[in-house]
Amino acid sequence: MSKATSVVSIDFLGLLTIVFIILKLTNVINWSWWWVTSPLWLPIAGVLVAGIIGFLIALIFSK
Numbered sequence: 001m002s003k004a005t006s007v008v009s010i011d012f013l014g015l016l017t018i019v020f021i022i023l024k025l026t027n028v029i030n031w032s033w034w035w036v037t038s039p040l041w042l043p044i045a046g047v048l049v050a051g052i053i054g055f056l057i058a059l060i061f062s063k
Contacts, residue, residue: 013039 010018020036023029029036 013043 016039017037020029020031020039024031024033024036
């Protein structure tokens with residue numbers, strides 16, 4: 001019989017988010033929740049900004 005194993009992996013940004021949340025809840029840091037959760041949404045915002053800039057550059061050079 002073979003046993004099924006599962007591996008749980010967390011990346012650096014996920015770990016950083018957990019650390020920030022723990023620090024916020026224990027009153028070690030007095031940051032806004034926007035900054036505490038920033039490791040989750042900043043990469044997405046960066047991709048969106050890069051996409052918009054790329055779109056604008058393509059639009060300018062297509063004329």
